Amino acid sequence: MGSAVLAAIGDELLSGARLEKNASFMAGHLHNKGWEVKRVEVIPDEEGEITALLTRWVGRTDLLILSGGLGPTHDDRTRYAIAKYLGCGLSLNDEMYDRIVSRVKHDPLRLAYTERCRDPQALIPDSAQAVFNPAGSALGIRFESNGTTTLALPGVPMEYQAMTRQELPEIFAPDSEHCWASVIILGVPELTIAERVPEVIANPELHVSILPAFPQVELIIRGEARGVSEAERVIRSRFRDDVLPQGCSSLAEAVLYEARFRGARVACAESCTGGLIGAALTEIAGSSDVFSGGAVVYSNEAKSNILGVRAETLREFGAVSEECAREMAGGALRIYGADFAVSVTGIAGPDGGSESKPVGTVCFGFASDRGTRTMRRKLPGNREEVRSRTVRFALSELWRMIHDAW
């Protein structure tokens, strides 16, 4: 254990063109092992900035991981900056790069391209070591100096992840000493949660993060194993009816867990979310034993032809109505042969709102063999936020329906 600094290099990250994700991935794994992540920094594609970063942190942290700037184009400057920092030249590591080339030898186009990228992708500073890339073609760089292990890895997430696993196996190994738990509570405001478990929040042995994302609040508790499990027990007992099952780190997991437990199958019918509910459920490996599928019905014709929504319902109440949601959920239950179905139909915006149905109006249907329940909500935010809140609300009520269906 020790301290780490994670840095990402790339103008595309400072210009808003790309979201930085490697630091978040690595921070999670380090944190779970009791490491302190002191800082995440994003800096431009400039040699001077990269050498300044090395000067800033080498000797002041145990681990420094850089991502990005190792590709074949003009804006990839990391290898040159490291050589300048170490005061050495660069040489091609042909032996290691040949292993990369040999992986694509069956594909003439990729072979030619990989060969053309050898200089600079195999260029390694003479005072550093090359790091093999099991998932791509750019070599990484590693050096030890002043008590700091520095790793420079490609920014492509698949390559970054494969290479951190390879170079830092101890971070990814199972561990019984350091522990964390996540508890997800539905429909209770964050301050109310904090007030109902004061002894957990105040415990100096624990670190508790409170992360709201309507309609859920996630508590993440870290610390020594026994303290964490006692805190989790306390929280679960205080919020019995509103807490997702142990081990479920998302609403989608909780839906799949409850349905699997009952041998039930789930389906959905989506309008304004366009497939996001199905995508959330199928993000989880093994969802196929529970999730039958979903109908994305964006047009009125599709709502009628595929789900059997009646023309008079659409005419009288409109597509965004509890009546339409009711028939959509019933239709999904029927055509997918499911035991539980959820439907959503709403106005995600920015256009399409009216006085009686403003942007953010969403109707939900929840169907099972016991009947169908509908709800209507006005959700805040722009198109993206209305859609993601709709998904979370639909999954949370779907979970409650399955959970309460004894």
Added chain:
Amino acid sequence: MGSAVLAAIGDELLSGARLEKNASFMAGHLHNKGWEVKRVEVIPDEEGEITALLTRWVGRTDLLILSGGLGPTHDDRTRYAIAKYLGCGLSLNDEMYDRIVSRVKHDPLRLAYTERCRDPQALIPDSAQAVFNPAGSALGIRFESNGTTTLALPGVPMEYQAMTRQELPEIFAPDSEHCWASVIILGVPELTIAERVPEVIANPELHVSILPAFPQVELIIRGEARGVSEAERVIRSRFRDDVLPQGCSSLAEAVLYEARFRGARVACAESCTGGLIGAALTEIAGSSDVFSGGAVVYSNEAKSNILGVRAETLREFGAVSEECAREMAGGALRIYGADFAVSVTGIAGPDGGSESKPVGTVCFGFASDRGTRTMRRKLPGNREEVRSRTVRFALSELWRMIHDAW
């Protein structure tokens, strides 16, 4: 114009529990106006770290925006750190907070909760100004010192975005002088692209970022308006058949653009992507005039019952086969009454692979009234990556099919 530093405060960002998105949003807007974003930093929820951040940057950048740490719970420390840095006390800004409270006065539960959060959410350092929050309940903080404007805003993206627009209207105003263009090229490796437009890459007046995301590469060109538009013209003329239409910043936009141009309707049938293709198309406002909908068919029964995939096709070739993809695409075309349909069926992993169909095997179908074409690919990566590559490949080939359908 000037320089900016963007900082995010929150243990959840350093522990990998949440992805930082505000800096990316703000960096994009600043960059488009010619501002230099010198650094993005993520620091822990600790007063000492926040005051050190202020000490590090106040006086060394024109604009410093902090996000996070302004909520009502124990780990929200930003307001106290700013008061310590400024050497002043804190007082409740009741006048401004009353305006926030009055927004929720029709809802007794929210009213009571908002009142309970007044202390600390209305607490403002005495030497700073309060910033109104039009989208939430925590007040922001603003102060000018040593030539630096410092803004501390809530980390909730909806609130952060509304408050930056309110406080920095000049950043969000239209502008003809500073310009950027995005050109998306399909199926050409990044180095080949760089070599085919050397004069654009080498132009010292332009800043070109090259962002690969299989099967596309995005070029982002920034600079003075005339230079950017000439560079865009050159790139478009060199990659005529492989470049997305002007103004399309994503594959989904290009699909909708081409279909709208032809008065055509689009549908999809998804297995391993579970709704992600529909979600990508409907992420774009106004997609309903083009996108009819999609069938998420995870189970074999759903594939047969809803899309009419024949039982003998599933028996003989399996669900992951070009034959099944062909019938899925044809079924989607038919049930949605669409002019073009895309289907995907594959093994996203981590389980379910075999020697003849390893994890990452995905079959695609592309149907129109001219007939159906199928393809099979082996895509690399974990479940999430296989799924996102599948979406991008499906949309890129769907775009080509519609584009070539004259």
